[in-house]
Amino acid sequence: MPLPLEDYALIGDCQTAALVGRDGSIDWLCFPRFDSGAVFAALLGDEENGHWRIAPQGEIRACRRRYRPGTLVLETEFDVDGGTVRLTDCMPPRDALPDVLRLVECRRGSVKMRMDLVIRFDYGSIVPWVQRTDHGISAIAGPDMLRLRTDVPVHGENFRTVAEFELQAGQSASFDLTWYPSHEREPRQIDHSGAIHDTERWWREWSDRCSFGEGSCDGAFDREHWAEAVRRSLITLKALTYAPTGGIVAAPTTSLPEHLGGVRNWDYRFCWLRDATFTLYAMMIAGYHEEARSWREWLLRAVAGKPSQMQIMYGLAGERRLPELQLPWLPGYEGSSPVRIGNAAYDQFQLDVLGEVMDALHMCRRVGLEPMGISWNLQKELMDFLEGVWDQPDEGIWEVRGPRRHFTHSKVMAWVAFDRAVKAVEHFGRDGNVDRWRSLRDQIHREILDRSYDPEVGAFMQSYGSKLLDASVLMMPLVGFISPRDPRMVGTVRAIERRLKRDGFVDRYESDPRVDGLPPGEGSFLPCSFWLADNYAMMGRRDDAIELFENLLSIRNDLGLLSEEYDVAAGRLVGNFPQAFTHIGLINTAYNLSAATEHPAEHRQHS
Incomplete structure (x- = not known):
């Protein structure tokens, strides 16, 4: 059973990305691109669909995690009765082949550890041919090859690779998983500790370039934690960039449901x-x-x-054909099926x-x-x-x-x-x-x-002649179509507050199967909530804008990540994760609310 989305972290190399659970398991990873077949697909199924877990063998008493400041280098600390270990995960930004680096360090006492590696190519469907090598294994299936290098002994067990080892205070164990085309020569081994250091330095140099207007990122906002939220969102946005072309994927995942158990499960590994x-x-x-x-x-x-x-929408390099398929062997995240790859909306x-x-x-x-x-x-x-x-x-x-x-x-x-x-x-x-x-x-x-304006409702409606509300009309003042203080727009905001705002968050629209062709049921769409905050700011309702913005910040996970939507009833993030559009909304609204500008959202104005 996959974890709640809040329990996942993102690591990536600006060409693909992985989701790492609080339990030390990588449950989603596509090689070599964001839109390639997943080698770890437990996120949409179970462990047999592929995962890579490194964690203590005993009962975990406490777990703490963080990104090293200004980076996408993840640290997770586990406390057990006998001691404490720290797991460091990262993917070095690359020119050619993708690597996942994992380093376990014993910080206190003595801790027994277990590594469990289940490789399943093509979205959890293909069991590879695995061979033991010096310091690890190789796994091949058709065009794909994975090479695991580690300094601990490994062995096979029920079509998986496992390792059991014990670390004393001051000791460490390293793991390096590299993908490469199966017809090519095996890449040379990299310096593990040096690669982690270089990855940290690369991200720090990038994030330190952040500046807003005349000031730095840290000095641009009214509140200190806004700067932290913006910096993390920018790092996330950079991680979702496909470096060879400059394209940015909407999310690194597919088929994470907009409603738990529902059918609104789409592939977001493309560029809109x-x-x-x-x-x-x-x-x-x-x-x-x-x-x-x-x-x-x-x-x-x-x-x-x-x-x-x-x-x-297009593919990462501008590809046009994105046919939508269903993967029947994957049951979906918490039973939310079907699982889809490709997106039929492209045409x-x-x-x-x-x-x-x-x-x-x-x-x-x-x-x-x-x-x-x-x-x-x-x-x-x-x-x-x-x-x-x-x-x-x-x-x-x-x-x-x-x-x-x-x-x-x-x-x-x-x-x-x-x-x-x-x-x-x-x-x-x-x-x-x-x-x-x-x-x-x-x-x-x-x-x-x-x-579009309905005098009886006192609002702009979803479509001509419709009686349904739609939060996309909040864009009207943001693009300069109408003044945010126009009585018609003021009335529209009030109508959206009455009919689309739930427990502080905004739904996309009033659902009607005759309009969207789908069963009802989804979380509140987080970008719409940021748009409402922008409207509040432009209308002069600054206190309301700040309250809504703080509410949105409060539902980020402990690492500052947000998905596409939020299930207010369950109190959980839903939809593909993390979502670029949501983090872009956070960045823009933080700037609009900051002291750095007296004209919120003026970037969309028609002046």
Whole structure:
């Protein structure tokens, strides 16, 4: 049985990542990329689907864990009756092959330890051929090879590799697991202690570059713990970056349920265009211009081509075909099935992503990122395409699997696209049919105000003619469509507080199977809660904004990580974990609430 999500930590090398449990077990790891088949898939099944546990043999009296400050190097301490051991886990940032390094050190007394390694390639389905080698084992199945090197004796036991050893105070044992293509020569052994030190130094150097505006990360916020939360979120965001291309995965996991026992289980190991502007802003305000530039370049490469074929998401290198499959041999996290790989939503029509792309590239101009040659010509092609489709229904931001509708958020983002095109001409001297774009911008604005606002409810609704509320309309003031103090927006916030806010957190929308095509039931969507905090700040309700933000910070796990959603009834994180979009929301809201700016969310304004 996998642990609650709160009990997992993230380690990674900026090309893939692992989840390490509080019990010392790695229950999820895909080699060699985020979207590769998992070699440890116990997270979605049980131990026989692959895991790697190193822990004391006796009863654990206490467990403490932390990241070394400013790093993704994890330390877990176990107290047992006879002493204390510390387990250090990390994955060195790499140029070629991925490694997982694990070091056990006895801090006090004498502790008997056990290592249990169950390798199952292809999402827990393939038992490899294992051979004993000098100082470890090798495991092969088809294209995949794993090499374990360790200084303790190991032996086979029921199709797993185990080791039992005892450490006295001051003694240590090291473990190094390396993946490489089975047709290639075995990589040379690395210096274990040196690699951990180098990994710590790499992360410290990266996180020490964090700066907001004129000050450092630590000095930019009203409250000290906000700076810590932002720094951890930035490190998490960096860990979810696929370094070779600059793409950023939404999460390193698949099929973690939005509702325990439910069917809303999706693969998030891909890159969504919708995250583009938020991601760019978070990186730029934190001083990470190189990462922002890499993300911008990934974005342009991914969407290049015929505008009508632009997708809402792509693979790590911009791959377009992401077919969705189910894995029947995995029962799912806490019985939440089906387990899916791939994501069928990649071929949906979602109008809003055109606005997100235009908004992201508009922001690049505003912050001074040098232009790429294809950028403006590509944007003009996107605008030509949008002219013919903005008035069509779509699947919307939440990727519904019901009938297409005229979603308010989608129309707002179409307005954003034309607005940013107009600004490119007016403010940055680009060429284009500005009169036509200005006319369409104004037409869309009038239509949304006329067809999305319900006077009886006193709020903007999910779609034209709908009686359902949707938290995505909280984006309207964030993108500059309407003033946050406009009575219609004030009424919308009040309606969302009444009907979508539960125990301090915000649901995405009022569920209706006729709209989303799925059974009801999911946790509160955490990015929506950050958007509400941003609206509070822009409306002048600063105390309410801070209260909501502090509430969101309180549900992070002990290492500062957040998932996509939160089950308020169970008091548990749900959805894929950790979630980039959630941590981006945390970064942006912390900045909006800080003394560093008097204009919250002005990055999305149309000025």
